Amino acid sequence: SSDLRVLACLDVQAVFESYVRCISEAYLEGLKNVDTADPFFRTFMHSYAGTQIVHGLVLAATDAFPPLAPIAFQLTETASRFSVSRLHVRRMMDAAQQCGLLRLTDGALVFTPAGRAAVDHIYATQLLVFLITAARTVRSCPRNAEPAARA
Numbered sequence: 592s593s594d595l596r597v598l599a600c601l602d603v604q605a606v607f608e609s610y611v612r613c614i615s616e617a618y619l620e621g622l623k624n625v626d627t628a629d630p631f632f633r634t635f636m637h638s639y640a641g642t643q644i645v646h647g648l649v650l651a652a653t654d655a656f657p658p659l660a661p662i663a664f665q666l667t668e669t670a671s672r673f674s675v676s677r678l679h680v681r682r683m684m685d686a687a688q689q690c691g692l693l694r695l696t697d698g699a700l701v702f703t704p705a706g707r708a709a710v711d712h713i714y715a716t717q718l719l720v721f722l723i724t725a726a727r728t729v730r731s732c733p734r735n736a737e738p739a740a741r742a
Contacts, residue, residue, distance in 0.1 A: 597725045606728065613727040617720045630690030631709035634683060640673035641683060647672070648700065649710060656714075657707040661699035 600606040626632060635641035647669070652658030666684075670677040684700070687693045692706035702710060 597728045609731045610724065610728045613731065614720065614724040617724050617727070621716065621720060629709075630687075630692060631706070631713065634686045634690055634692060639679060640675045643673050644669060644680070644683070645710065645713075648702075649714075657710040658702050659707070661696065661701045663698060664695065664700040665698065 597606065597610060601610065635645050648662050648664070649656065649658060651662050652660065654660040664684075666677050666680055670680045673680075684693070684695055687706070688695060690705075691703055692709060693703055694701045
């Protein structure tokens, strides 16, 4: 498959340069379609550590993707882990609750159906960018590009 070919050849300078160019172009194309009024985007994508906190929550989930079950959440621990203030994390979580993306309970957080849909959309979009980038890289890189021999 094209993504495996790209991965195997990333140490070839021409392939690496093509991949970087293609992924940059894909992200720039994607920015044209971003709805900055979207609650998920407004709450997490503009805040310091917002994206990292979402990734951390998704990684902490043990049941499904996007998470269904409550996820352990401690304000102080989260703020410390991402080097932001407790107030910043509290405001972000309050905004996410007000937008209907999640609910906070004693020591846990639950994504609402709207929050689960937003997480699913964000991850699916990222996956599409990577797959499109791999295909574009394969089309644009030299046919004779072969992976370097491993020592």
